[in-house]
Amino acid sequence: MRYLTFALTKGRLAKKTMELLEQLGITCEEIQDKNSRKLIFVNEELKLKFFLAKGPDVPTYVEYGAADIGVVGKDTILEEGRKVHEVCDLGFGKCRMCVCGPASAAEYLKHHELIRVATKYPKIAKDYFYNKKHQTVEIIKLNGSIELAPLVGLSEVIVDIVETGSTLRENGLDVLEEVCPLSARMIVNPVSMRMENERIKDLLAKLRTVLQEG
Numbered sequence: 001m002r003y004l005t006f007a008l009t010k011g012r013l014a015k016k017t018m019e020l021l022e023q024l025g026i027t028c029e030e031i032q033d034k035n036s037r038k039l040i041f042v043n044e045e046l047k048l049k050f051f052l053a054k055g056p057d058v059p060t061y062v063e064y065g066a067a068d069i070g071v072v073g074k075d076t077i078l079e080e081g082r083k084v085h086e087v088c089d090l091g092f093g094k095c096r097m098c099v100c101g102p103a104s105a106a107e108y109l110k111h112h113e114l115i116r117v118a119t120k121y122p123k124i125a126k127d128y129f130y131n132k133k134h135q136t137v138e139i140i141k142l143n144g145s146i147e148l149a150p151l152v153g154l155s156e157v158i159v160d161i162v163e164t165g166s167t168l169r170e171n172g173l174d175v176l177e178e179v180c181p182l183s184a185r186m187i188v189n190p191v192s193m194r195m196e197n198e199r200i201k202d203l204l205a206k207l208r209t210v211l212q213e214g
């Protein structure tokens with residue numbers, strides 16, 4: 001039996017994923033050791049390997065088959081546009097992709113004005129404004145602290161993730177429109193899906209049972 005390899009998104013998503021997998025009897029003690037600099041973790045008994053990667057790299061590893069299975073946010077799946085099968089909504093990491101800005105910017109959206117949109121997610125923003133809203137905008141790619149952009153006059157609005165809404169509140173910004181709901185998803189390499197069908201199907205069936213039981 002060959003190893004099935006999981007690419008997990010470093011940080012909170014990986015932690016939640018391991019907690020979920022534990023409920024299926026899949027454990028990996030090595031991965032819990034925070035002081036370890038090891039990159040790949042193995043469960044010899046079940047012939048599973050796990051590695052941690054930055055979110056945007058997870059779909060890349062899965063598309064190329066370097067990992068059979070990945071766990072990553074829906075935002076990253078949409079933004080990266082890789083050829084992977086999305087097989088399961090894991091139900092954690094829930095948040096929303098939204099158009100946000102000062103309340104006054106609502107008018108610009110209403111009248112389809114040519115505004116500047118700052119975002120870490122240019123593809124999602126472009127798809128939303130051009131294909132869904134049919135509004136021509138200028139998209140400005142940023143790498144973090146997106147809420148700064150309307151505060152310092154870089155853009156009229158932003159497209160960003162809203163979880164609790166506290167970053168917006170503390171900076172006097174509002175959700176103006178909702179783009180889509182987000183959560184952690186499991187993705188699978190299309191070839192692995194065929195070649196390791198039985199093992200992956202079995203894993204998914206168990207996963208869905210655990211998820212349904214809540």
Ligand code: PRP
Binds near residue numbers: 165167
């Ligand atoms: C994310 C997101 C928002 C914030 C939303 O940023 O981009 O800024 O969290 O969460 P809230 O609604 O609970 O306040 P993150 O902290 O990941 O870092 P970043 O700003 O560098 O992208």
